Every structure is written in structure tokens, then in C-alpha cells.
Amino acid sequence: xxxxxxxxxxxxxxxxxxxxxxxxxxxxxxxxxxxxxxxxxxxxxxxxxxxxxxxxxxxxxxxxxxxxxxxxxxxxxxxxxxx
Amino acid sequence: xxxxxxxxxxxxxxxxxxxxxxxxxxxxxxxxxxxxxxxxxxxxxxxxxxxxxxxxxxxxxxxxxxxxxxxxxxxxxxxxxxxxxxxxxxxxxxxxxxxxxxxxxxxxxxxxxxxxxxxxxxxxxxxxxxxxxxxxxxxxxxxxxxxxxxxxxxxxxxxxxxxxxxxxxxxxxxxxxxxxxxxxxxxxxxxxxxxxxxxxxxxxxxxxxxxxxxxxxxxxxxxxxxxxxxxxxxxxxxxxxxxxxxxxxxxxxxxxxxxxxxxxxxxxxxxxxxxxxxxxxxxxxxxxxxxxxxxxxxxxxxxxxxxxxxxxxxxxxxxxxxxxxxxxxxxxxxxxxxxxxxxxxxxxxxxxxxxxxxxxxxxxxxxxxxxxxxxxxxxxxxxxxxxxxxxxxx
Numbered sequence: 001x002x003x004x005x006x007x008x009x010x011x012x013x014x015x016x017x018x019x020x021x022x023x024x025x026x027x028x029x030x031x032x033x034x035x036x037x038x039x040x041x042x043x044x045x046x047x048x049x050x051x052x053x054x055x056x057x058x059x060x061x062x063x064x065x066x067x068x069x070x071x072x073x074x075x076x077x078x079x080x081x082x083x
Numbered sequence: 084x085x086x087x088x089x090x091x092x093x094x095x096x097x098x099x100x101x102x103x104x105x106x107x108x109x110x111x112x113x114x115x116x117x118x119x120x121x122x123x124x125x126x127x128x129x130x131x132x133x134x135x136x137x138x139x140x141x142x143x144x145x146x147x148x149x150x151x152x153x154x155x156x157x158x159x160x161x162x163x164x165x166x167x168x169x170x171x172x173x174x175x176x177x178x179x180x181x182x183x184x185x186x187x188x189x190x191x192x193x194x195x196x197x198x199x200x201x202x203x204x205x206x207x208x209x210x211x212x213x214x215x216x217x218x219x220x221x222x223x224x225x226x227x228x229x230x231x232x233x234x235x236x237x238x239x240x241x242x243x244x245x246x247x248x249x250x251x252x253x254x255x256x257x258x259x260x261x262x263x264x265x266x267x268x269x270x271x272x273x274x275x276x277x278x279x280x281x282x283x284x285x286x287x288x289x290x291x292x293x294x295x296x297x298x299x300x301x302x303x304x305x306x307x308x309x310x311x312x313x314x315x316x317x318x319x320x321x322x323x324x325x326x327x328x329x330x331x332x333x334x335x336x337x338x339x340x341x342x343x344x345x346x347x348x349x350x351x352x353x354x355x356x357x358x359x360x361x362x363x364x365x366x367x368x369x370x371x372x373x374x375x376x377x378x379x380x381x382x383x384x385x386x387x388x389x390x391x392x393x394x395x396x397x398x399x400x401x402x403x404x405x406x407x408x409x410x411x412x413x414x415x416x417x418x419x420x421x422x423x424x425x426x427x428x429x430x431x432x433x434x435x436x437x438x439x440x441x442x443x444x445x446x447x448x449x450x451x452x453x454x455x456x457x458x459x460x461x462x463x464x465x466x467x468x469x470x471x472x473x474x475x476x477x
Contacts (some may be wrong), residue, residue, distance in 0.1 A: 020195040025420040048198045057422045073202055 008066055008078050012041035017046050024050045025057050035081045044076045094408040094453045098446035105294040108335045115331035123328055133330055134375045140337025147340040148286050148303045149277035156302045156323045157333050162192040162290035164302035168264040168285045169196040173309030178205040184226045184234045185208045186218050187429035191416055193235050198258030215378040217429050224255045234263045238270035242413040242426040243377030244386030253282030260307055268292045269383050272343030273352050284308050297341030301384035317442035341407040355445050356384035358454050363387050365458040370465050388413055391439030394468040402464040
């Protein structure tokens with residue numbers, strides 16, 4: 001039986017287009033810090049390094065990277081605040 | 084020489100983060116702030132004097148780089164020079180499919196300027212490094228393509244101190260007809276450097292790295308290498324960097340370049356290296372699970388960087404600071420994001436080591452007593468932090 005694809009509704013959006021490392025991570029960290037546990041952040045970035053950076057940061061910071069998608073040169077990350 | 088700096092009683096080992104400005108440099112700068120000799124483009128006698136002073140500074144910076152004076156383009160610092168080199172050369176090529184080669188341990192201003200090219204259709208090859216941070220010139224040769232417009236390799240890595248075989252790299256880029264850019268911050272004035280004769284085409288210089296004022300730098304460009312300017316305006320600096328030149332800072336920059344070049348001829352790099360060796364040997368002997376990162380031999384003489392197991396750098400640095408010692412973790416970016424530094428990842432550091440990165444950079448006013456103070460104060464700090472219930476460093 002096919003499972004329904006999960007749709008996550010972000011509680012907050014931040015736009016980091018045009019910014020480079022370390023700013024997408026710095027702004028993500030600030031935004032997550034101000035959110036409540038379980039809430040979801042959507043972050044947009046066109047820094048080619050942000051995919052690898054976000055994977056590493058989420059792992060180290062203990063946050064859940066729910067989804068990474070890419071449209072053209074723009075990445076969209078969905079992060080759930082765990083702690 | 085009189086000890087300078089904001090906190091003369093402290094042990095200061097963060098010269099790469101900020102170097103105190105030499106008092107002789109300050110003395111030369113002062114009249115340029117107070118006496119109206121400010122604008123090198125002004126059509127009066129004070130303007131002519133300003134222009135002469137600017138050109139004298141240009142000649143001094145060129146001598147340090149080992150290149151022709153007209154090739155010096157003054158900028159606001161090394162970051163701007165790196166941007167001008169990479170974006171300027173790449174944009175000039177006209178081809179949207181342009182390809183640039185760099186390495187995994189470059190300064191973030193080099194890496195981000197390269198990534199920006201990727202956004203507009205360019206491609207970037209990021210060369211790997213070995214466990215000491217050295218690039219294999221053969222790997223670089225294989226990375227070159229017909230559409231390669233620039234190779235950008237730092238002369239030395241600011242985080243782990245490793246120097247690159249620039250001569251070998253330049254032979255390859257020259258043979259291929261591809262311009263070679265080197266960010267020479269850290270290396271200039273501390274290691275033998277002959278930009279033009281070694282085959283470099285663009286060289287980044289920082290004033291503060293030479294005990295000159297912050298907010299000044301330069302890109303030296305070999306005659307014939309074409310750039311697209313990144314700052315447009317009144318056409319100063321040969322049209323390659325508009326904006327009235329920061330004359331007091333640039334005059335200071337010139338004097339700083341001359342001083343460090345003279346000092347290098349009188350044994351200062353060897354003095355710094357002896358202090359560094361004492362620090363590296365002493366810490367390796369007195370702190371278990373502490374090892375030097377980067378190359379021991381092909382290394383900046385004033386640079387010592389370590390990774391510790393079982394203790395986090397931010398805790399160690401805070402305790403060191405409280406004990407009167409200023410040092411750094413080597414990477415401002417990593418400190419801001421809490422993620423491991425790209426340099427430590429590239430040299431294959433174990434995950435449990437990456438959080439314990441310490442960087443000590445020595446300078447003109449560093450003494451044996453300062454080194455011995457670190458050797459005395461750091462081991463008990465690390466032992467105490469390790470005892471606070473963190474996992475066994477093994």
C-alpha cells in the first residue's frame with residue numbers, strides 16, 4: 001500500500017538567498033533558537049555549499065532535517081526544532 | 084621594542100586574528116590624518132604630495148610581493164582583493180561556462196567568490212588536500228580544462244599553517260597558460276616570496292597581517308592579466324578599484340611592508356619559528372591526546388595549531404582568556420555556526436577532535452616568557468575540563 005507523502009507546514013520562513021556560508025547557518029540557528037520545540041522552519045538558500053552545511057549543522061545541533069528540495073539554483077530546507 | 088596593544092599585560096597569541104599596529108607605522112600615518120595631505124587625486128600641492136606618498140607606498144608593497152609596482156591595486160583588505168582576483172578574472176573571460184580551480188582549505192572569501200561563479204553557470208573544482216593540508220600538484224594538473232580561467236591557491240593556510248608548493252603549482256599553470264592567484268596572507272614577510280619570478284599572476288596582501296593598519300590591503304596583478312573591476316566610480320587605482328584611496332592607511336601599509344621585509348632579512352622568521360617549536364613540543368609533551376595540525380616542516384614560522392580530544396575549544400579558550408592568554412580556534416566561521424571548520428574536515432580530522440581546535444599565532448612582540456606562560460597555564464585547564472565528565476579522550 002502506498003503511503004501518502006507527508007506534507008509539512010512550516011511555522012516560520014527565512015530567506016537567505018544571496019547570502020553565503022556562514023550566514024545561512026547563522027540565520028537558521030537564530031531562527032530555530034526563537035522557535036518552540038516541534039515547530040518547523042523553512043529556509044531558502046542559493047549558496048551551493050548550503051546543502052552540505054545544513055546536513056552537518058542539523059546533525060551537530062541535534063535538529064531534524066525533514067526535507068531538502070531544489071528548484072533551479074535554490075535549495076529549500078525544512079528543519080524541525082527538536083531541542 | 085616597546086610592547087604595544089590594547090592589553091599589554093596579556094599573553095597575546097592571536098596575531099593572525101588581529102596584529103597590533105607597529106608604533107613606527109602609526110608615527111608615519113599621523114600627519115596624513117592631521118595635515119590635509121589626504122586625496123591623491125586633488126589638483127593642488129597637497130594632492131601632489133598625497134599622490135607621491137601613495138606611489139611610494141605602492142612601490143614598497145610591490146617589493147614585498149616581488150613584483151612590478153604598477154601591478155599593485157590597493158583595496159580595503161584581503162577579502163576584497165580575493166573577490167577582485169576571482170570575480171574580476173572570471174568575468175573578464177566572458178565565457179559563462181568558465182571553470183575555476185581552488186582547494187578545500189582556502190579562506191572563506193576565496194571559497195565564497197568561487198561558489199558565486201557556480202550560481203551564474205560556472206564550475207569550480209575544489210582540490211582535496213592530504214592529512215597535512217598539502218595540495219598534490221599532479222591532482223591540480225589533472226583538474227585543468229580548456230575552459231579553466233583561473234587557479235586560486237593560498238600560499239599558506241591561516242587555520243593550520245601549512246604552506247603550499249607554489250613554485251611547482253606555478254610551473255603547471257604557466258605551462259597551461261592559466262593565471263594563478265595566491266592569497267599570500269600569513270606567508271608574505273615570513274617565508275621567502277618572489278611573486279613575479281615564481282610565476283604568480285595575482286597576489287593578495289593584507290596590511291594588518293604585516294602589523295599595518297586594518298582596513299587596507301592590495302591585489303598585485305602581473306602586467307597583461309585583465310580584470311573586470313568590482314567597485315565602480317571615479318576610476319582610482321587604474322580604474323580597477325574606484326573610490327578615493329585611504330591614504331593614511333595605505334601609507335602605513337607601505338611602511339609595514341618595508342619593515343617586515345627588512346625584519347625577515349634579520350632573522351625574525353627564525354626567532355618566531357624557535358618560539359613556535361618550543362610551544363608545539365611543550366604542549367605535545369604535557370597534554371595527552373593533543374596533536375599539531377598541518378605540516379611540521381612546510382609551515383608558517385609563527386603558526387601553531389592543535390586539536391585536543393575530550394575538551395571543547397570554546398571552554399579551553401574561555402579559561403585561557405581568564406588566565407590572561409589570548410588565543411583562537413582558528414576559524415571565525417566555525418565559531419559562529421557551531422559546525423566543524425571546513426579545513427579540519429578537509430584534512431580528515433576525527434569528529435571528536437574537531438571541536439577541540441586551538442590556534443596560536445605569534446608575532447613581533449612575542450617572547451619566550453609568553454610561550455612559557457602558555458606551557459604552564461594550558462595543561463591544567465585542559466585536565467580540569469576533561470575531568471568534568473566528558474567522555475574519555477581515547
